[in-house]
Amino acid sequence: MTENTASKSIASKASELLALHQAPEILQMVNVWDAITARVVGDVPGVKALATASHSIAASLGYEDGENIPVDLMIDAVGRIAAATRLPVSADLESGYGNPGETVREAIGVGIVGANIEDQMRPLAEAVDQMAAVMQAAGAEGIDFVLNARTDAFLKGKDRDPSEVLADAIERGRAFLDVGATTVFAPGLLDESTVQALVDGIGWNKVSVINVPSSLPPARLQELGVSRISYGPWTQRVALTALADATAELVAGDPLPEGTRPLN
Numbered sequence: 001m002t003e004n005t006a007s008k009s010i011a012s013k014a015s016e017l018l019a020l021h022q023a024p025e026i027l028q029m030v031n032v033w034d035a036i037t038a039r040v041v042g043d044v045p046g047v048k049a050l051a052t053a054s055h056s057i058a059a060s061l062g063y064e065d066g067e068n069i070p071v072d073l074m075i076d077a078v079g080r081i082a083a084a085t086r087l088p089v090s091a092d093l094e095s096g097y098g099n100p101g102e103t104v105r106e107a108i109g110v111g112i113v114g115a116n117i118e119d120q121m122r123p124l125a126e127a128v129d130q131m132a133a134v135m136q137a138a139g140a141e142g143i144d145f146v147l148n149a150r151t152d153a154f155l156k157g158k159d160r161d162p163s164e165v166l167a168d169a170i171e172r173g174r175a176f177l178d179v180g181a182t183t184v185f186a187p188g189l190l191d192e193s194t195v196q197a198l199v200d201g202i203g204w205n206k207v208s209v210i211n212v213p214s215s216l217p218p219a220r221l222q223e224l225g226v227s228r229i230s231y232g233p234w235t236q237r238v239a240l241t242a243l244a245d246a247t248a249e250l251v252a253g254d255p256l257p258e259g260t261r262p263l264n
Contacts, residue, residue, distance in 0.1 A: 014113035014143035017049055017088035021146055021182050022205065026222035029230040031092075033057045034077070035084035037239075040263050042085035050085060051116075052078050054092040056236040065233075071097040071106075079110025090114030090146060101133035105141065114146030116185055119172060121156045128175045135180035146183075148208050148228065149176035154188030166194060170201035183208040183227050192216060192224070199225040 020027045029049060032038045033056035042050055055065040057077045063069040078091040089111065095118045096103045104115055117134055119127035131149050138145030151172040157165035173184035185208040186198055195216065198207045208228040209221065218229055246257055 010108065010111060010113060011143045013088040014145055017090065017114050017146045018144040018182065020048055021227055026218055026226055027228045028218060029090065029228060031056065031231050031235045032081060033060050033236055035080045038081040038084040042087050047087065049088045049090065050081070051090045051230050052081055052092050053233050053236065054094050055233040059236065067094045067097055071103060075106050075110060078107060078112050082111030088113050090116070090148060092116045094118055095120050096130065100130050101137035104134045105137045108138065108141045108143065113143060114148060116148045116150050118150045118152060121152050124172060124175060127172065128179055131176045131181055132179040147181040148183050148185045149181035150185040150187065154186055154190065166197055169198060173202040177206060189214060195221065195224050195226065
């Protein structure tokens with residue numbers, strides 16, 4: 001593949017991912033953490049795009065979450081995932097590893113066409129500059145990059161007045177959209193009234209959530225106007241739970257579980 005052809009392929013995948021976020025149907029992004037999980041998940045009928053999970057990638061390489069993994073290892077990991085699938089891939093790039101614009105530029109260079117970038121509840125002006133730098137870097141690469149701008153208002157606001165936390169999330173979300181973000185990611189275990197308030201405050205088809213045990217079902221989230229669901233490290237936890245359970249059965253003398261199938 002020539003460099004020009006590769007560039008067109010990345011541009012095409014970026015436009016495809018953007019269209020999926022703008023479609024009326026909610027986009028489910030099942031999180032993966034290496035090439036084999038990308039291939040397995042990407043081959044499941046109905047899967048239209050993939051998202052990486054920074055926590056899962058870091059764990060698979062022996063690092064704690066929270067930008068403890070060296071940025072070059074993260075870029076290599078997400079590049080291997082992008083190369084393993086025909087689908088567009090959005091990468092969880094934490095807070096940008098000290099230089100979100102450059103980190104996104106490098107990620108685009110290995111085939112990534114969207115990213116989560118965390119605000120970590122920095123002062124609003126600083127967080128907005130961070131998101132603007134991402135979109136400027138992506139614009140220089142000439143693609144329709146999908147920025148799923150993450151606010152940690154709910155994750156870091158558990159000891160605050162819930163109404164103030166919600167107001168912060170909406171204010172930040174609007175500011176991130178103003179500098180070019182595609183969607184606003186507000187992770188946390190959110191009840192229906194909170195999700196509705198976020199959609200009302202940020203915009204229809206502009207809110208992205210994470211689903212964890214006890215979260216609202218996808219069909220209801222779509223009715224409320226949510227654009228995107230992801231699952232973060234929970235998909236890796238599902239896989240590791242199955243592995244631990246199978247290991248316990250094997251060491252107890254049981255055969256391999258029925259239904260186990262080869263996966264390329």
